Amino acid sequence: MTPQKTFREVLADGEGIFQPSVSLDCVIFGFHENELKVLLIKTKAADHWALPGGFVFKEEDLDDAATRVLKERTGIDDIFLQQFHVFGSAKRSDWNIHRSNFKKDGIEIGPDHWLLKRFITVGYYALVEFAHVITTPDSSSEECRWWDINEIEELFMDHKQILDKALDTLRLQLNHLPIGYNLLPQKFTMPELQKLYETILNITLDRRNFQRRMTGFGILKRLKETRKGGAHRAPFLYSFDMRKYRKALKQGLHGGW
């Protein structure tokens, strides 16, 4: 990976190295302490927190750019990453109101600067294992940390809408795609898996029916170990049968018709 440029360098060189008009934003979901988390950054350019995003190099595939952004923010590659929507409203990018914030940091950009032009952004969402992430702010940001999904109210530009759409998509996908491999540790218990589903869907599920359904999909392997140390009966540990998991990722879980 090429070393990251400083924010000033990006501002100065961007027009020459990036594909114009196109940006991407990543909604990075993690799961920790029974709560669904999203990774956000605090840009110097705005008062609000924002989704980690970036631009596409002139010779770079769009998907590769998304992978790169994710790698830069989380240190992780080989993760579940999927585009889910394009946000193309003419009015969506309004960087102009943030020029004053740049000025505060001693960064002056002209009114015709490439960053102030209209951008169409491609939304990607990622599912990552919380514990593996090393949060890393980008050059334009001061901070980068996990937020509980319910804490988030207002975000930079239209990023809240992008986040909401990502969550909707995730909930839909839950119905016909396997999930969990990138959100849970290698070994996990059935109650943990259930908590993941309940958290994402924001509903409660019946413990016994959930177990039946999950085992019915045939993507789980029950290990011989149990998770001791909890205050009660020790639950079995499970891991995913990756061969069947990947198959289900391609074909879906119930097949439909």
Place this chain on the structure above:
Amino acid sequence: MTPQKTFREVLADGEGIFQPSVSLDCVIFGFHENELKVLLIKTKAADHWALPGGFVFKEEDLDDAATRVLKERTGIDDIFLQQFHVFGSAKRSDWNIHRSNFKKDGIEIGPDHWLLKRFITVGYYALVEFAHVITTPDSSSEECRWWDINEIEELFMDHKQILDKALDTLRLQLNHLPIGYNLLPQKFTMPELQKLYETILNITLDRRNFQRRMTGFGILKRLKETRKGGAHRAPFLYSFDMRKYRKALKQGLHGGW
């Protein structure tokens, strides 16, 4: 709607009026004589047929641009139109090999012409009522006509991949969204609706189970009329209950969890 510019005008002015780097392509599905059709155009720029596409005006919403392209090619507005994927490979747009074709038509463009630059394209798919369409070639094309989905082999650039992805998406959506309103006439018979499903999915379905399932969704209204004139027992005519149809469009058909 502003009058369409000539191809030469578009070529000359495009850089000033269009959003750079971004294009869109429409996969327009129609249903006729029990076959699934796609509307294609024959561009002057290529030997192959292509998906109708276009560019986004600098102050135009992306979705509006897609609606505009569709209106220009089919004369129809108020239709089912949905973005389904972004195609962002760096190598996908290779207009250079087509420069010679331009030349044949007496159109000369320089090597740095905006049209030859890299484009990221947003795929939209539309479902339209075949009989209502007035096919209209755009300024860059000689011809515009329906193709049977099975006849199509090679298309311009990566348009075949775009078409395939659209078809995959359509088949997936069929599992949890109502369909048919934009593909069938106002009044239709149950066998006709079934044929639509069978054609899209490329499978055969049991007549009686299909009827039970469809009526179970509660989006159909059975009319008092029957379709006479067929060689056998006259089937009932149906129309969609649009209130429930729209509700199902938003909430899905089975709900999932």
Place this chain on the structure above:
DNA sequence: GCCTATTGCGTCGTTATGACACAATGCTAC
């Protein structure tokens, strides 16, 4: 060693699904 919260496993009734039977109907052929 007993108590308790949690887990593993099972039952029961309802609903959805796949396979198929049979009667009704509209046109055609004679």
Place this chain on the structure above:
DNA sequence: GTAGCATTGTGTCATAACGACGCAATAGGC
């Protein structure tokens, strides 16, 4: 006009999927 026939409307039956819930096993707390 009527018999024949292909197609449609409706129903049945067995099986699978699903929601609600009972009960025994067990690990740690006391």
